[in-house]
Amino acid sequence: MRTGGDLVVETLAALGATTVFGEPGQHALGLFDALSRSGLRYVGCRTELGVAFAADGHARATGAVTPFLVSTGPGALGTLPALMESRLASVPVLGISSQIPADGLGGRRKGYLHELPDQAASFSGVVKSVRVVRSAGQIVPALAEAWKIALTAPAGPVMVEIPQDVLLAETALPVAARLEVTPRPLLPRAELIAAAADLLTQASTPVILAGGGVTRAGAQTALLALAEELNAPVATTFGAKGAFPWEHPLSLQSWLEDRHMTAFLEDADVLLVVGSGLGELSSNYHTMRPRGHVIQIEADLGKLESNHPALAIHADARAALEALATAAKGATRPFHRADITDSPGRDAGAARAAVREVLARVAERLDDQGLVLERAVLAAVDRALPEDAPSFWDMTILAYWAWSAWPRPMESAQGAGGLGYALPAALGAAAATGGPVLAVSGDGGAMYGLAELATLAQHRLDVTWLIVDDGGYGILREYMTDAFGAATGTELARPDFVALAASFGVTACRTDPECLSDDLARALRTPGPSVVVLPATLRMFAPTHLTPS
Template sequence: MKATGGAALIAALAAHDVRTVFGIPGTHNLPAFAAMADHGVRVVPTRHEQGAGYAADGYARITGRPSVVLTTTGPGILNAAAAAAQAYSDSVPVLFIAPGMPTTHPPAGDGHLHEVRDQYLAMASVVGHAQRVGTVEEVPVAVAQACAAVTRGRPRPAYLEIPLDLLDRAAEVTIAVAPRSLPDRAAADAVAAAGSVLAAAERPVIIVGGGASAAAQEVRAVAEALGAPVFCTANGKGIVPYGHPLLAGVGVQHPVVAETVGAADCVLALGTELATADWWHGFPRLSGRLIRVDVDPVHRNAPADIALAGDCATVLGDLLPYLNTGPAGGETAQQLRGRHRVESRAEGGPWLAAIESLAAALPQSAVIAGDSAMCCYYGALSNLPSYRPRGFLYPSGGGTLGYGLPAGIGAKLAEPDTPVVVLQGDGGSMFTIAELATAAQLRLPLPVVIVDNGGYGEIRNEMSDRGDPVHAVALDPVDFASLAQSLGCHGRHIDQPTDLGPAVTAALAADRPTVLHLTETPAR
C-alpha cells in the first residue's frame, strides 16, 4: 500500500496485534497519532513520558506480551529512558518509538527543535535492540525486526527511531510481520544429563525467577516430582502460590535461603540471573551442582554445571520424564518456611500490621504494583501472600523510584477485571505523582497506598550506618489525600495500619482512584 511513514508505523504495529500505545503527542510525532484511529489503536496519554514507560512495563508484565511507548523527539524520549533501563534490567518486552532528527540534519546540529546530540546512541545504551530507519519503505520491516527482538530469546526492550521528515513522506510499503517465536528446546543430551543428576539428588533445591512466569504448571510439576523445596525471587513471586506445601519462601535475600542453597547437593535455577539485586549479599558458594534453565544461553553470576538454554516451560516438560517421584518433601519445606517466615517478619516488622491488613482484604487474583520502597522490599516482598504469576510487579533490577503508580495503571488496563493495588513510599510517589491525573481520567478503581516515612528512609539509614552526616533525605510533609482530590481522585488519610485493608476494599469498588495515605514513624 502507499502510506506515509507515520501511517506505515501504526499499520505495522497493528499487524503485530498492538492495540494500546502509551505516550504523549508532540510536534514531531503527529503523523503517527493521526493514523491510530484508522487501525484500531488507542493511545493512553500519560502526564509524563517516564510514566508512559512504566505503564507500558506494567502492561507487558501482566500480559506477557510486548507493549509500546510512543513519544516525541529529544526530551520526550529521554524522559522515558529511565523506564527503558528498568525494563532492560528486569527483562520486560517494551518497544520505545520516537521520531529522530531529519535525514538531512547536519551531524554538528543546527538548533532544530528538540535537538539532541545523538538521541539514537542515548537510547541504544539502555535497551537490548535499537535501530534507526533511513527510508519510509524500511518502517514496516524495522517494526517487525523490533517486535522479533523483544520476543525472541531473553525479552529486552527495544528502541525504534524514525527521522521526523519520513513520518509525513509517502511511499509504497509492504507490511511485514515477524513470525511468532517458537519454544526453544534444550539439547537432548543436556536434558538427559540434568535429569540424571536431579533424579539422584538427595537434597535438591529449586530457585524460581521471573523468567519462569509462563511455566507455573511445569515448575510445580517438577518440584512435586523431586519433592524439592522452592524459593522464589521478587519477580518469581506467585509462580508457586502461597500455601503450596513445597513453597519455602519468597525473597532470596534471607540467611536461611543462602544456607539452604549452599548446602544443597543440586540447585535447579529457573529463569533467574542469580543477581545481587535479588540476593542482596551475593549468591552463596555452592557445595553441590548447579543446573540453570534460561532462555538466555549466557549465564552470569554463577556458572552452571549443566546449562539448559530454552523456553522454561518446554525444557521442564522435556525434563519431567527423567524424574522419579521423589519423597514428599513437605516436611523439609515446612521447616524452611518457618525459618524464612521468622526472618521475613523480623525484616518487615514496621510494616507487618499494614501488610497483614492488606492481605486479608485482597482476593487471590489481585495484583500488587510496588515501588522501590521500604514497605515493598522489606514489607510486602516476603510477607504479602501471592497466588498468581506476575501478581507482584516490582522494579527489582533497576530499583527505580516512581514505578508503582504508572505500572499499576498499565496492569489495570491490561486486566480491567483484576483488582490492582499500588504500594509505594512518599519519596518515590513524587517522581510520578502526576499520573494520578491519568488514572483519574481513565476512571480506574485503583487504590494507591502511600506509606509515608518522611523522606528517603533507606538512604537515611545508610547514611547513619556509615557514620555520615544525615542530610538531604528528610522531605517536608505532603497532604497526599488533598493532592489526590485536586487531581480528580478520592483521597483518605489512614490513621491505623489495621485500617488499611477495609480502606482498600472500599477503594476497589470506587468510581475512580483512591489515594490512601498512611503515615508511619521513621523506621530503621
C-alpha cells in the first residue's frame, strides 16, 4: 500500500533530495513510515531546532535545497528560530510539517492534540512561502512549487503543511517521475548595468563592499575580474568570507567594525555594494555615511535602498557582476593608464597602497590593545583546520573575532543571531560532505545544541566541536559591564563537557591555548565525532575612538 507519505518522499527524491533531517511526532508518523520504503538517507536529530539548523548547514554545504520533516504544533514551531536564520542568510530549506486532520483546518477548533488556530500564520512572516496541502493530488505540485521558490533568488526557506489523514490515506497516484525545477533567473536590466558601469569606470576612487549574496550566487570569479579591471579595493562583509581572496593586494578583508575601514568606504567616490543590504553589521552599526555615489546590487527587493539611496539593481549577484565586468572591460576611461602620471584616478599601485595603509591602521589599533591570547587562539584554530574543511560558528566571542579576522570561508548564525546553530549545522554539513567539519561554540551556546551530541554519536558524523568555556555568556558579560558597570544573569552553571561527551561515546579532551592547535588538529584528523574543550576567557577588541563621519 502506498500512502500520501509515500508521495512526499517519492517527490523529494524526484526533485533531487538525497538526505532528509527530521524528528518524529504523532501526526507525522505517515511521513516517517514512508521513509522506510525510500532510498532517502534519514538523519534524525533530537530537537526540532536542531533539525532545521542541520538542514540549513546541509543546504549551505551543498548549495541545494535540503528538506526536513517535523510534526504539528510544538514540533513545527520549534523550527522557527532556525528558519529565521535561513531566511536572513538566503539558505534554501524545505520544511515539511504535518497538520491536524483536514476536517479541523480553517479554525474549526476540533480540540486535536497540537492544534493551532492557524499554524501557517506562525510561519508567514519568517519563510518565503507557506502552502497547506489539502489532498493527495496537491502533494507533488505543492512540493515542486516549494522547491522552486526555495531556489529562486533570493533563496530561502519554505514550509509545506500536510494533514495527518492525507499522509496516512492510501493513494493510487503514480510515483512521481524525475521533476526538473528551474528557477527563473534574476537578471539585471541592461540600462542599469550601463549606468553603473559608467559610474564605476569614471570613478577616481571606486571601492566594492561584497556581501553574502556574492558567495551564495557563486559570483567570486566575476567579483575578482571586476575588482581587478577597476583597480577597486574590496571589503567583504562577515557573511561573505571567501567572496574575495583574503591576501589579494586589493583585499580590505573584513574589518567592518573598525572606523578606519568605515571611513575608507565612506570616502569612495563610487561605492559598489553587492549582495548586502548594508544592515547593522555591514555598516558598522549604521554609522557609515557614504559621501559618493552608491550602487547596490541585491536579489532581495526589500533590501534595495533600505538603508542608503543608491543606483538600485535588483538582480542575482553573479549575473550582475558578470555583466558589469564585461561592460567595464569594454569602457573607455579617462584615467587608470600607466602613461598618465597626473591622473586623478587611483591606478593599480595607488589602490594597493591605499589598502595596505588601511590594514596597517587596523593592525596598529589591535596591537595597542594587547589582545595576544585572542589572536593566538584564532590563529591556532586556523592552523588546525584542514584547508577545505567547512566551519560553523555560534554567536560567541571567538566567532565575533572570526567575523573580522578569519581568513577563509565560514558560516555563522549572524543572520538572526540565535544561539545553538553551530553543532547541528555542522552535523548537517558533515552528512553532505563526509567531513571533517568544525563547529565552534561558547559554553552558553553549547547548551542549546547539546542534545545533538546524541545525533553525532548515533550517526558517527565527522564533526569536531570546539567549546570555548568561559563560564557564561561572555559577550553579554562584556556588553553589560561596559554599559552598566556590572553584569547580571550572565554567569552559568555548566556540565563537564568532556565527561558528558564521553558518556555518549564521543572522544573528548580538555586543552589550553598552547596545545589547542595540536589537540584540535588531532581531533579533526580522527574520523568520527569529537569534542575539544578550551577553558579560556577571551575579550573582544574595542572599537576605535574615531568619531563617525
